[in-house]
Amino acid sequence: MVSRELSMFLAETIEELTGRLEADIAGGGPYDRRVFDAMHYSLMAGGKRLRPVLTLLAALACGGTKDDAYPFAEALEMIHTYSLIHDDLPAMDDDDYRRGRLTNHKVFGEATAILAGDGLLTLAFEVMSRKLVQDPTPANAKAIAVVAHAAGVHGMVSGQMADMEAENSEISPEQLAFIEIHKTGKLIQAALVSGGLSAGASDEELSALEKAGEAIGIAFQIQDDILDVEGSFEELGKDLGSDHENQKATYVSLFGMEKAKQAVEEETQRALQELGRFQNSSGALLRELMLSLVGRRK
Numbered sequence: 001m002v003s004r005e006l007s008m009f010l011a012e013t014i015e016e017l018t019g020r021l022e023a024d025i026a027g028g029g030p031y032d033r034r035v036f037d038a039m040h041y042s043l044m045a046g047g048k049r050l051r052p053v054l055t056l057l058a059a060l061a062c063g064g065t066k067d068d069a070y071p072f073a074e075a076l077e078m079i080h081t082y083s084l085i086h087d088d089l090p091a092m093d094d095d096d097y098r099r100g101r102l103t104n105h106k107v108f109g110e111a112t113a114i115l116a117g118d119g120l121l122t123l124a125f126e127v128m129s130r131k132l133v134q135d136p137t138p139a140n141a142k143a144i145a146v147v148a149h150a151a152g153v154h155g156m157v158s159g160q161m162a163d164m165e166a167e168n169s170e171i172s173p174e175q176l177a178f179i180e181i182h183k184t185g186k187l188i189q190a191a192l193v194s195g196g197l198s199a200g201a202s203d204e205e206l207s208a209l210e211k212a213g214e215a216i217g218i219a220f221q222i223q224d225d226i227l228d229v230e231g232s233f234e235e236l237g238k239d240l241g242s243d244h245e246n247q248k249a250t251y252v253s254l255f256g257m258e259k260a261k262q263a264v265e266e267e268t269q270r271a272l273q274e275l276g277r278f279q280n281s282s283g284a285l286l287r288e289l290m291l292s293l294v295g296r297r298k
Helices: 004-024 033-043 050-061 066-087 104-108 110-134 138-151 156-165 173-198 203-230 251-255 257-275 281-294
Strands: none
Touching: 004 050, 004 066, 004 281, 033 066, 033 104, 033 110, 050 066, 050 173, 050 203, 050 281, 066 110, 066 138, 066 156, 066 173, 104 110, 110 138, 138 156, 138 173, 156 173, 173 203, 173 251, 203 251, 203 257, 203 281, 251 257, 257 281
């Protein structure tokens, strides 16, 4: 249960974000309408919008504005959505449902789903680049670099590759940590840091956001592993047990459920400690949001 303040902030922000994303993907004509429809289908499927919310709260916690942070927030949601489209493909996790609906390739076909993911990824950088053209500061340029680093072969792509390589094999705790940090943690970390950069955060503030992002990214991924065992289709909107079915290495399979839940709590506390330096109301909302992720059921 979240506070009234956080609930109102989330409702307002998600409504604003949805409007901005709708505008970003408006377009398409008689020859390319299908790819725009496929992009829209997944981008507007709902979800927690966690990464953009973290971006905006980080900016506000550092004394910035939503308007300055929104291009990075929008871009991160596009990148996250592209990753889900590709992750669900038969060549990857081969999932039929996402957020309670058929996955993109089940509706539009594999080829269109691949192109929709490609379209969202490149559009994300177009949106951030427009911000840089309007406000060509080193901080905005660095924010784009941070997002690119997290989304690419130094982040999410390598994490996904390592996750696939770990199927049907025994892995070390070090390998598992690499997967968790890169597959999920890096993009969450980039959400906080890019928000801070858009607000002109100090080096000390950026360091705290970076450390908090790593911790909450790990906690978020471990909680996903837990929910794949303990959750339900009604809660998660997708089939359960896919990690076990695909023989994926997870924190639960390696260490057991009790230690997995303990690790979520420990990493969340590490994130909260780093975020303690942000004492304004937005910092408080950011910490509350972090705490709410520990007990989430979806």
